[in-house]
Amino acid sequence: MIRFFTLLLLIVLPLGTFAQTEDNPVVWEQQINKISELEYELVMQATILDGWHMYSQFTSEFGSLPSEFTYNGNGTVYELIGGTTESETIKEYSEIFEVEETYFKENATFTQRIKILDPAINQIDVDLFFQVCEEVCIPMDKKFIFTLDGTKAEVITTVDDRSLALGQELRLDLKNKELLTHGQDTIAETTNIWVIFGLGFLGGLIALLTPCVFPMIPLTVSFFTKHSQNKSKGILNALLYGFFIILIYFLLSLPFHLFDSVDSQILNSIATNVWLNLLFFVIFIFFAFSFFGYYELTLPSSWANKMDDASSKVGGVLGIFFMAITLAIVSFSCTGPILGGLLGGTTLAEGEVASNLTAGMTGFGVALALPFALFALFPAWLNSLPKSGGWMTTVKVVLGFLEIGLALKFLSNADLVGHWGILKREIFLGIWIVLGIAMTLYLFGLYKFPHDGPIKKLSLSRKVAAFVSGAFTIYMILGVTNITNLKLLSGFPPPEFYSVFEQETDCPLGIDCYKDFDEGLAYAKKVNKPILLDFTGWACVNCRKMEENVWSDPEVFPIIKENYILISLYTDDREELPEAEQFNFQFDSGRVKEISNIAQKWGTFQDVNFGSISQPFYVLLSPDLKVLNTSIQNSDVPTYKNWLLEGLRNNN
Template sequence: MKKFLCLWLLTLVACLGQAQILTPVKWKIKLDDSESVEKTLTFTATIDNGWHLYDMNLPEGGPVSTSFAFETLEGAKLIGNPVASKEATTVFDEQFNMNLRWFAKNVSFTQKIEVTDPKGLKLEGYVEFMACNDENCLPPEKEEFSFDKKNIDVEKTLAALAAKGETQPEEPLVADTSEETAEQAPVAEENKPVAPTKTANKTTTVGNTDLWEPVIDELKAFGDATITAADTSWLFIFFAGFLGGLVALLTPCVWPMIPMTVSFFLKRTKDRKKAIRDAMTYGVSIIVIYLVMGLLITGLFGASALNDLSTNAIFNIIFFLLLVLFALSFFGAFELVLPASWTNKLDSKADSTTGIISIFFMSFTLVLVSFSCTGPIIGTLLVQAASMGTAIGPAIGMFGFALALSIPFSLFAIFPNMLQSMPKSGGWLNSVKVVLGFLELALALKFLSVADLAYGWRLLDREVFIVLWIAIFALLGFYLLGKIKFSHDSDLKYVSVPRLFMSIISFAFAIYMIPGLWGAPLKAISAFAPPLYTQDFNLYDSEVHAAFDDYELGMEYARKNNKPVMIDFSGYGCVNCRKMEASVWTDARVKDLLEKDYVLITLMVDDKTKLPEPIQIEENGKKRTLKTVGDKWSYLQRSKFGANAQPFYVTLDGEGKPLGPSYAFNEDVSLYIQFLENGLKQFKSK
């Protein structure tokens, strides 16, 4: 789940982190038979929207590549290497400082084999793969496969062998595999975790199996939003739309229309109740029009396309250019207007019809007339809603926008005396547009930054981004003081108190960002600025390192010293884990809590270190083999906590019981401190 800037109040809204057992990649593996001795293994991956699957043979030091392991290969031999059905997308990743290749939506891999003994054919192995989206990287997963003589036509294959002149089957060839073939541990009870430990080079279960007991129900009892994965992003889209509607009311295209429209309804009939009813219908019509527009956008582009926008560099460039266009419009370079014929036609329809139809056409006329002011606001709202990956986001955002826009027309119709206290139209309405233009320009840089990081251009490193934001908000402060004037601005005879306070806020924000040029974290804008590692000159060095990287050892230390535990499920390939460490863990209060009050255990779910002995478990009715340290910690996260996305944080007592709800990716430092302090409070109460 992504954050966004409520442009109109300069308020940072932190989206709630989400994590659950995610399965964004589904595999279909089959053995394609033929009448020849050559067969084809086809591995087809279907990838959820917004996710990607890494390609084979990535450079060392990067995320886990897709690979194919043949643990048993009898009665056949491999021909060549696996081949992908399409070319992978190549993107330079700043975190790994290398080009990464991945596939989206779907891809198939084919591996040719030559059957040498049809009756003794036996193929067993697995596909190892890793999937990521713009927020999470899942730990490496394995999809196992098994085929034998039942999957081919033995007689036809024997005939093909005879025709080839090979009447005797060849000695079975065993595929080279890097995996150990040591004796596996016993199968665990279904869905019950096995807690491995080292005892004379044998894998056994620890005495205190409570450490591995699932605590999913306990987390839910705490109201854990991360585990229950309740999607609350639509609430933020709705409130962003509502705020946008309130701001749209203050533009010169809408504000003067309020008294004119309300007066029209009150004078249209002597029956005040009917006038109020007409004004209410007018407001409802506005909501219906914008809501239908939002639904049409989702219908035209499709939910899957909207989900892909936030991860697509091309779309982020388009969004950047679009917001710059909106900013120029608000600055007065031009006006975004719809054809006058549309407005005239709807106006005539409103005059020639009666009843609800007439009111509906009047509402549509308002929508078209006010487009030059509301268009950029709506456009920004739709960009934000689409980039958050919520399928019905545009409709929800438009509903919030229309609701705020329609309230004054109904409210003033019910209480007409309030019209007299409304501020009169004037130059201040145009100033609202210009302020919005500056904010549009600042937000546009966020989308350019996403594309810059994706393509590795290094045009918008962190210090460049901060310099531009300092310039934008400093110029906004000068504009509010009347030191900058655009062609369509009215003369400013004096600076009003509201303008003075807004300019102070703008200058203060610009000054606040200056230390960021030397590496200060600037946590207020950490969700928007490029990562700290893109900065060339950095004087800031305050990192937190875990005391333990082993679950059992860390828990044993915590019990002996009577301290609570903070488990950090992370990964070498987890970009958002690094973001949390850079923007949240560097906070002095967070650092102090983690280092002094907690036993911090970081578990890397993509750690490829071999376990002393493989562990065979049964999970969800399917046998799996844990072979690496990363496999073990990933299984711990899934089975004990019911989640598999990183970053994932949970506080425990010495017996492995949760002290509160878990915490996922959310760079709000205050919320993270609250999460840690809540765990301490619960621990002390025990």
Template sequence: MSTLKKVIPVTILLVCLSVFHCFGQIQENPVKWKINIERGSTDTLLVSLKATIKKGWHINSQFKAIHDGPLPTVFDFGKSDQYILAGKVLEPKPLSRTAKEYNNQKLYYFENEATFVQKIVPKTNDSITINAAITYMSCSSTMCLPPDTEEITLKYKPEPVAVRIPYTAPAAESNLFWVFLGGLLGGFLALLTPCVFSMIPLTVSYFTKNGGVKKAILYAASIVVIYVTLGLTITLTLGPDALNALASNGIVNLVFFLIFVVFAISFLGAFEITLPNKWLDKSDKMTDKGGLIGIFFMAFTLALVSFSCTGPIIGSLLVEAAIGGSITGPAIGMFGFALALSIPFMLFAAFPSMLKKLPKSGSWLGQVKVILGFLELALALKFLSTFDLVYKLGFLKRETFIAIWIVIFSMFGLYMLGKLKLDEYETKAKVSISGLLSSIVIFSFVVYLIPGLWGAPLKLVSGFLPPSFYKEWNQNTGNANARVTNDVTEKHAQQCPQNLNCFHDYQKGLAYAKKVHKPIILDFTGWSCVNCRKMEDNVWSDPVVWEKLNNNYVLISLYVDDTSLLPENEQIISPTTGKKIKTAGNKWSDFQTAKFKTNSQPYYVLMDTNENALTKPVAYEPDTKTYVDFLQKGIENFKIPH
């Protein structure tokens, strides 16, 4: 009996050791779960549950279980007052086989790895806690382990920086009034050109004898329809994305420069831009049909005949409206142009006696074209500057740009004084009062430009000139705070607005902000962005704004039109747009679109070092006080992490 008492414990011990040894061969659970949560489309969140399964093992599908066989995988998210479940847990397509051990039933299972996804819809904008349980069986070809349950507790904190705002481009919908106003001004200028002005008495006389005001209104309406259709054609052909891309494309800006130079030379009298005569002949024949069709083609004939004068103006307006990125910009600009062009025909048809007060045609009409030629030439330089900036060629630095403008406007002033004469439009020796006053304004502008050669800000023309840091030489401002104070930002100093310290790489700037425990101002900008330059020259130059940017923030300026090629291993396909990211500009533009749901520039985001928003981002904000309040709010909301 004593021997039996000794044998039984030993036997139990051996059995226990054997069982432990058998399960010890498994070493660890053959299934590892990794849980992740990310934002989905609209307002949903995606909870991803990824199972990594050891070779030789599998887990079962949650939907197609075997009767009296291994249990299916079950996901239990329970109930919560913080979110609701959107449908069932989605699973990938499972493998399948006929299981002889279970009366030839179909077994659906997963090997190696499988990712299950549950969509949820938060009920709150605050942080949420997700509690769930996964119950599953791990099986091999010879055995199944007892059911195991994986408990999940996952906290999600929404990213407040991802504020969804309407798309706005440098000259977007909020600035359509200025697009319309530019078109209106262009239309009035077109009226003063020889091609259009000389047509007014002839056309109005026809209407006073044939139908009067009613036909004149139809004629004016036809003019509006023709030019608005032209604007809509540009929009529908290119689309809003292409219109926005025009502003930052270096090659496109070079083409625009060449077009504007051709327009300017044409206005200066070297040649005329005309349309094929057969177009004019066909339109002229259609006017003989009379009625509404005849009136429409009268207006169409005016558009064709006057193209040598209106073409450069129309082209300039369309280019400016198109590069603004607004889908309605070209149509709105053409509406303003057509409205101004049509007003005299309605007005003089209603009041024929006013025709007697209309100035007679003369050399002054040719002088108007020359004036437009000088302005076109000056404006063309802006597109050449964008081309130079985007590709960092360095041939048109700020001083060079200003010097060329000084020459152009000096020659303009001399022309208005009658000192510069062109073969096409000879001016009289006697200078008119209007010419004298115009020359005073022009030469005053030239004097204003001259200090810019030595670093004056020239705020009046900010946005047209290259950035203040893009210059031949760098002056010492004598401001100790403006100097670079650390080796981390030293290499970037010459490319930072207003002599501020800044980074051009997001991760490096973020790392530095963590090191010095300062909040971040994320500046999405562009070399070709006019409003970015206005903000830098007019708002960031303010002493209060400058002090806050320099001392209280780490500035990260990301240029969305930077053409620097990324290393090949960083050239990827964007999961947001599906386009290949080749350049640094592509990278930052995609980053802005994916994270902040906007692609407007400028766009300013205040963040802490954990990448949480400190306040609502802002775009173009020319009011200095409002911008100071924006910066101050970020400073007040920033908490140094412990």
């Protein structure tokens, strides 16, 4: 697991080359050689951009991703003779994975012999998945089409008539579409970014209280103020040090913007992927036990030593930059889990995931850098700093409990998207209640963890934290027993209809809804009612907040239930479409996207017709597809109520 985080940082840390990365670092050529009447040789040659490398099929399974070939039609119209051979490779030991890796530089050649089984065949299709890396690693796909008669093979960029017809059905002939351009997307995304920045800033403040960072503050500030030629120079160096800390955490987020350039929906797809959410669950449990003191999560000490040596040798501004990198490395055992929480939290936030991550990481860096700048300007304040001690261990343990709570959210996401029915709402809240009780008892000093020292007397702050934890636990108990609502937790537990008790409907708040647009549209025409089109997700936090805080309001609920036909389209539902409904969708740009599950269908439907990929996203339509009002996302009760009423007026 430590190796996983090390790899993650290796991918995102060296961002100086990010802006210089070519869009296509590997150029492919292909040829087919006829051996006999029934045997052919397929040759695929790669020219790799200078500085980049791609991995062999036979690189260690415990290292980077290998190249994988898929021969479509193998065993039916032709068969493979032996395996796919490779040109000369390079073998090198990876300190990250602790295995020997095999890869190509500059060029690579793959050769595969085949025997024809069906004389009528004239085309061989081969799919290749490979990973190409410089300091940023990019997974890529390549399709080869070989013709046996020697004519030039071209990759097909069009789709068949059936797919064209199904793709056309996905496009709506909207009236008043110009209203959509005046919706609240920009406002919502801007607000969301500032919220994420604030959460990142809060995470940075928490990181300052950990034993990996807190003791570094007086030591570092004293170094700059005492070892500089004059006071002003020392202050300037400390400010520069703080700036570089912010810059490093800002740069760490930039590679995630690479995904946005590949596919507008790829980050949403990643964030709602069942297996990735399960991986996050395991990661956060692993983080939690490191905070509990059962083991230490560290990056290789050689990294810190190299950065420290570099700062000593080069000196000046560059030396201060290397000192900032050294801080980021040596404090990783405490900041890593918090940064992991920030990374995970951005996948729970709606909007542009990469932009959210940049805002959060920048906020984290600002909070981490702030004391170094302030104490350099006002060194007398150092005397007011509390002494390091057991209180920092308590902070780490509390963070451990919070990490487990967040881990359960990822497990819940996987459960909801996968429709497993394992972590229903009551079970989820029950586990959170147990965690709350355990944290409260710990804060009251009733038990200890391995790295806790003897408890002589509980501090006032620890008692206050214990009472807050206990009060929150009681609040959850009252919510589970329906004595009060849990609106403060809206979005984190599974929705109310996802219950261990049998529900009449799996629609929000028990409102009758349709989960297929065509079915909902047909019913809206039948009863002549306008449509509330709800782009949502099983794992969408803000969707649950809107449903439980806004839709449930007595002034809003009856308007939706009595006056609108609700169509809820889930853009993270991984359930496979029936084979007859699967097709390839061609965008206006010519790009072709496979539509094989519900998420891909409704995510593309939203993108193409409404120019948005975020959730929640609400549109009001008449039965004849006239846009009745601006689109809207997160909102308060008065605004949402007026929005619904205006839509009704415009429908008349």
